[in-house]
Each structure stands twice: as C-alpha cells, then as structure tokens.
Amino acid sequence: MTSSKCETPTAVLKDTETLEAVIDCLTEHVKIPMQGACDRKTLLEILVRAASQNESVEQTCKALEDVPGGNTIRYHLEKLEEIAALEHDLNEALQCRIPPRIRGGKQNVAIDLNLIPYYGIPSEAEAPYIYRSQARAGTCSFYAYATVYVISRGKRVTIALHAVRRDETLVCVITHLLDRVADLEMTIQCLYLDRGFFSVPVIRWLHAGEIPFVMPVIIRGKQGGTRALLTPRRTRMTQYTMHSPLYGSATFQVGVIGTYTKGKYGRHRLEYQAYVVHRVPARLRGVPDDYRKRFGIESSYRLKNQSRIPTTTKNPVVRLLYMGIAFLLVDLWVYLVWTYVSRPRKGGRLLKPDAFPYNTMLRFLRQAIDRKYIINETIYLCL
Numbered sequence: 001m002t003s004s005k006c007e008t009p010t011a012v013l014k015d016t017e018t019l020e021a022v023i024d025c026l027t028e029h030v031k032i033p034m035q036g037a038c039d040r041k042t043l044l045e046i047l048v049r050a051a052s053q054n055e056s057v058e059q060t061c062k063a064l065e066d067v068p069g070g071n072t073i074r075y076h077l078e079k080l081e082e083i084a085a086l087e088h089d090l091n092e093a094l095q096c097r098i099p100p101r102i103r104g105g106k107q108n109v110a111i112d113l114n115l116i117p118y119y120g121i122p123s124e125a126e127a128p129y130i131y132r133s134q135a136r137a138g139t140c141s142f143y144a145y146a147t148v149y150v151i152s153r154g155k156r157v158t159i160a161l162h163a164v165r166r167d168e169t170l171v172c173v174i175t176h177l178l179d180r181v182a183d184l185e186m187t188i189q190c191l192y193l194d195r196g197f198f199s200v201p202v203i204r205w206l207h208a209g210e211i212p213f214v215m216p217v218i219i220r221g222k223q224g225g226t227r228a229l230l231t232p233r234r235t236r237m238t239q240y241t242m243h244s245p246l247y248g249s250a251t252f253q254v255g256v257i258g259t260y261t262k263g264k265y266g267r268h269r270l271e272y273q274a275y276v277v278h279r280v281p282a283r284l285r286g287v288p289d290d291y292r293k294r295f296g297i298e299s300s301y302r303l304k305n306q307s308r309i310p311t312t313t314k315n316p317v318v319r320l321l322y323m324g325i326a327f328l329l330v331d332l333w334v335y336l337v338w339t340y341v342s343r344p345r346k347g348g349r350l351l352k353p354d355a356f357p358y359n360t361m362l363r364f365l366r367q368a369i370d371r372k373y374i375i376n377e378t379i380y381l382c383l
Helices: 017-028 040-053 055-064 070-075 083-096 170-182 200-207 225-230 284-305 316-339 358-373
Strands: 106-117 128-137 138-150 156-162 187-193 211-214 236-243 248-260 270-277
Touching: 017 040, 017 083, 017 316, 017 358, 040 070, 040 316, 055 070, 055 106, 070 236, 083 156, 083 316, 106 128, 106 170, 106 284, 138 170, 138 284, 138 316, 156 170, 156 284, 156 316, 170 200, 187 284, 200 236, 200 248, 200 270, 211 284, 225 236, 225 248, 225 270, 248 284, 270 284, 284 316
Parallel strands: 106 187, 187 211
Antiparallel strands: 106 138, 128 138, 138 156, 211 270, 236 248, 248 270
C-alpha cells in the first residue's frame, strides 16, 4: 500500500492581480474621452465593480467613497457616439487575451443571437438597434447581440461580438462575425448554428463559401414539408429542397438521426431529429452529440448575465459597452484559469476551474476595488 504525497498549496493568483489583468485589458483597448478630475482608470474600475456586483453604476458610486458621482460617470460615457468604433475596440479586447492555439488553429465555433428584451417606445438613437423577433418575456422588441464562440475543451471563449441593427439580415450578421474571426487567422472546422438561422439565404451563402456547418431543421407541416423527412423512421442521409417565395430555393443534405430519449421529459422512446449537414466529416450518428456542444454558447450567456451592468439608458453605444465588458470578463476568467489555475502535464493541460469559479473571480474584483476606494458605511442627512 502506497501513501500519496501531500503537496504544499501554492498561491497562484491574488485578487489584486485579477483586477490588474482586467483593467490592463480594458485600458489598452477601450477608449473613452476623459476630462476633468475623473481619469479613465477610475471610470473603468467603477464599471468593473458595478459588473462584478451586477448592480447599476449609480449604486456603485454611492457604495464607494472618494469616487466621482453617477452623473459624472454617465457624462463621460455619453461621449461615446461611434458604435462601430467601440465594437472594433471591444472585439480587439476579446481577442487579445485568449488561450494559446486558438489563433491560427482549426476550431469548431458557434454563432448565435443574444436577445435582451426591450420595452417602451424607442428613441431616434435606439430605433436602428431595436430588433424584432418572436415574442419573449412579454415583448417582440429586443436589443440583439450576435457572438462567435469557440467550442474547445478549456478554451471556450467569445471571440467576436456584434450589435445587430434592425435592418440587418442573418447573412449580414454571419458575414460580419466571420470577418472578425478572420483576424485570428483561424480555420473553421465546423460552424454550429441555431435553428433560427434555418433559411434559404443563409444555407445558400454557407454553401457558396464552402463553410462546413451543422444546423437543425425546423419541422413544418403535418405530413409534407420538412416533416416528411422523419418518415420513413430510420437514420439516413437524404437531400431536401427548401423553397421561399422571396429568396427562391436551396437544395441541401439532411441527416436524419434517431436517438433514444432515455427517460428525458418522462419519455422512453426513439425520436428522430433532422440536421442540415454540409462538409462535415463526422459520422452521422455522432452529429447530435457534436451539436449538443454548441449549447456552451448558452452557458456563456448565463455567465455573462452574472456580470452585466443593469441600465435604463437609451444610448445603444453605452449598452454595447456594458455588454462587451460582461463578455470580456468571462473570457478573462477562462484565460486566467488556463494561465494560472492549471498545470502542464503529459496528454494535455490539467485545468482546475473548480478552484477558481466565475463567481470567485467577480468577488476578487469587487474586494480589490473595495479595498482601494473604501466602502461607504455611513448615511449622512442634512437636518
């Protein structure tokens, strides 16, 4: 019987180092015009503290001593007017701190739209960015942000972000995002798309670009249409032609795969799913399992929501900044885990994300800033 050797714990990351990594990245790439006593680093630290606490900028300014007021912070943020320039800066920030071998490598990626519900009557500045979609959360109007997400073990990061305009087509959105991916000189091994992209223009464009992709088929019709693909009930590869009164037709390969539900949702039976499959070398029966990895992009949205600054501003540029900071914090967490909370070993790097979960990173940021500025613990009232 051999006894295991107890290793002495080693400090690998401190809260001050975590804050420094985040502020350095933001300072390097996010350009906010400043004047007066408030400097850019202080402003960014207030934004990071608000994000880590998932609270408004106004609440953060009231919680800290010796910091500019909420009106001062909003005054400087309102100077951001060029949404294209800010989007470029945020994408540079997202791509500057990524784990190794993503840049210049061959990766599976996912593209999706993250919809933030919008209520009320849009202002003139907001209107171009209010995206219409199916009703959700009591509205059909949304702020829409499209993202590209790398599907790789231990390196699941968002590498591009785009604020979707009201008049943009899905083809325009995909084109814009893939242009940003090209900056990394990364080869797309397979592109995974949500069923919302299932349309003639998107499929024709991806075919023309010879981009390998997988996308679920929307089942329509009672007996005909795409529902006819599910009969006969057997796993197979077939061809289907989809027609559109506006965009013509598109012919594509469809993989029909039967999977056993294993008691999910109380069902014990064999169910069939259909996927558009183009230039994907994987075996047909493995397509559902491979596609299931795409749902990691949904996990990135849930993590992002833990650090998105709540706001009621009608400025779409400021909203994009808050969204970009939230995605960037998730990316930097992945980068810090890969760089510090791991160790090299034969067969692949051993990551320890459980030792540094995302909420711990947010706590590190919050407490490092709180020590620097001191928490306001007293209420004053003029009598």
